[in-house]
Amino acid sequence: MTEKHPKRPRDPNQLARSIVDIATGEATAEEDHKNKAAVELGRRGGKIGGRVRADRMSAEERADAARLAASARWRKRGD
DSSP states (O other): OOOOOOOOOSSHHHHHHHHHHHHHTOOOOOOOOOOHHHHHHHHHHHHHHHHHHHHHSOHHHHHHHHHHHHHHHHSOTTO
């Protein structure tokens, strides 16, 4: 894969500094400081959350949730 480019800062002064650092070769590559085990645990929990919630809801509750979601999707922005 290609090398990931660092996120550019929005502040003009910080952006100018980052451009100068890259041009002069002083830029430091930021490392990913996330704990891999914690990331995997959170990902696993997120993947099963909706299914478990649906299993615990009654058919009527699922229908109400679906109706609410559909109305949110199709609602006009000005309402």
